[in-house]
Amino acid sequence: MSFTVAIIGRPNVGKSTLFNRLVGKKLALVDDTPGVTRDRRPGDAKLIDLRFRIIDTAGLEQSAPDSLQGRMWAQTEAAIDEADLSLFVVDAKGGLTPADNTLAEMLRRRGKPVVLVANKSEARGSDGGFYDAFTLGLGDPCPISAEHGQGMLDLRDAIVAAIGEDRAYPQEDDVAETDIDLRPTTGEAAEKDDEAEPAYDETKPLRVAIVGRPNAGKSTLINRFLGEDRLLTGPEAGITRDSISVEWDWRGRTIKMFDTAGMRRKARVQEKLEKLSVADALRAIRFAETVVIVFDATIPFEKQDLQIVDLIIREGRAAVLAFNKWDLVEDWQAVLADLREKTERLLPQARGIRAIPISGHTGYGLDRLMQAIIDTDKTWNRRISTARLNRWLDSQQVQHPPPAVSGRRLKLKYMTQVKARPPGFMISCTRPDALPESYTRYLINGLRNDFDLPGVPIRIHYRASENPFENKRKKR
Known part of the structure; x- marks a missing residue:
């Protein structure tokens, strides 16, 4: 982008609404409650013929530096220092306040x-x-309506006059747009080739979402990865509201990481703002490729932790467990053995899932966590040739044949992988509706063990094989 713009103003003047208007998407949470935005959120803005980077910020609230409002304002000051231009938003309807003058x-x-x-x-x-x-x-002042999109042409002219035409319209301002990760990531094209087992692309940007219960240390973990206080942190639970994305390089590979709001049990989520935050976190999970579930190592495997893991597995994402706050654990060996036993026993739907003890506060275990993320993404993208699958299917039926239903033996005839991300397989068989769920679990466990697919969701679908004599029978 040619230049960077920060949106500044006191709470509830419409900064996030203007941010959403300029980026063309409802990225930032918007509510009538003052002080919704806490972290600074970047985005790629388009205003008529202008292209620039924009930063949404928290509103100014006079408070002590150590308080939550004080830390929020420190993030806003960092955005002002980073930006080339500031959009100072005031409320024309409500009038000026002392905070505007400050x-x-x-x-x-x-x-x-x-x-x-x-x-x-x-x-x-x-x-x-x-x-x-x-x-x-x-x-x-430039009069606008961020809610209704009025005055955008005047705002564009004011920005050009303030920043200068040379900065506003660089000669190669559209080159970077094609480099944003807009390439297809679902693997649809590659999935059409049944026989190919393509090599894993080590250079492709990777999208990672960090999720967990409130106050598990998600924002602290991302700050430790970045090496700076990029995200707002503190002892208070539920600080993060928006899903904030940050980019950084790990061993030459671009990692786009999403910090999300803590997800409490659904029965406890009553306020509209918290519901919006959780919905934003769920969107981040669906957009990500690998999801890191952060557990508090001092109180792991709460019911909500298990529900979050189950949600991610049902969404088909690649999952990694991170036991945070490891620096607070005293007997490492005993706790680690207990966590391994509970992981195997309480998460049978994600057998073999990678679990790494870490400390976002000290940086312990972060390299191992990133390597686990890369390895899990490789597994999630795995493709297996049809020939290998059918040889494996024959051996599985020899070891444990499908059960007989109503005196008739079920036959599994043909198997192929129809998709990756996550791995999905199609089996042609007789009477697919009669095949018991237990046999499907047997096949899934066999796939995990024999083709090295630990910890990722595996989908198996069945279809009835065609009878070549069916039409002839009807003609008679």
């Missing part, structure tokens, strides 16, 4: 270009607030 004074001291934006200008009685904005001394 922000204006701070932006003047920074000495960077500022565009004053008077949002909610479509409302009745907004003229007074619009004209009051002139008193801030930051130039003419």
Whole structure:
């Protein structure tokens, strides 16, 4: 992108609404409650013919530096320092407040270009607030309505005037757009070749979601990976609300990691804002390729932990367990043996899932965790040739034949892999509806052991084999 823009303002003036308008998607959570946004969220914005990077930020609330509001404002200041231009959003409907004057004074001291934006200008009685904005001394305010998309052309002209045409329209401003990870990632094209076993692409960008219960240490873990305080952290539970994506390189490979809100039990989620946060976390899970479930090693395997793992397996994602806060564990060997036993016993649907003890606070085990993520993604992308599968199917039926139903033996005739991500197989057989679930579990466990598919979801579908004499019988 040619330049970076930060959206600044006090709480509830419409910053996240404007952010969603500029990126063209409902990425940021929006609610009437002040202070919804806490972390700074980046995005790729498009405004008429402008392309730039935009950062949504938390609103200014006067508070002590060590408080949650103080740490939120520290994130906003980091966004201002990173940006080339600030969009200072004020509420034309509600008028100016002392917080607006404080922000204006701070932006003047920074000495960077500022565009004053008077949002909610479509409302009745907004003229007074619009004209009051002139008193801030930051130039003419640009009246817009982020909710309805009014005034976007004027906003574009104001940004070009503030940043300069050379920065706004670089000669190669569209080259980077084709490099964003928009390439197909579902493996649909490769899945059409039944016989091929393609090599794993070590250079392809990898999308990883970090999920877990509140206060499990998800944001702290990502900050440790990045080596900076990129995400808001603290002792309070439920700090993260939006699903924030960050990019970094691990051994030459681009990793796009999503921090998500903590997911509590559904019965405890009552507030609308928390429901929106959990829905955003679920979208991040569906968008990711590998999901890391962060457990609190001091209180692991709560009921909600097991439900989160089951949800991810049912979604078909590749899963890795991370037992965080390992620095608080005293008897490492005894706790590790107990965790291994519980993992095998409580998660039979993900047999062989990789589980790594880590500490987001000290950095212990992070390299092992990343290697487990890469290995699990390789398994999730695995394809097996049809010839190998049919030889394996014959041997499985010799060792343990399908049961007889109503005195008639079931026959499994043919097997092929129809998709990857996760591995899915189709078996042609007689009377597929009569095949018991226990035999399907037997085949899945055999696939895991014989083809090295630990910890990833495996799907097996059945279809009835065609009878070549059926039509002849009807003609007679």
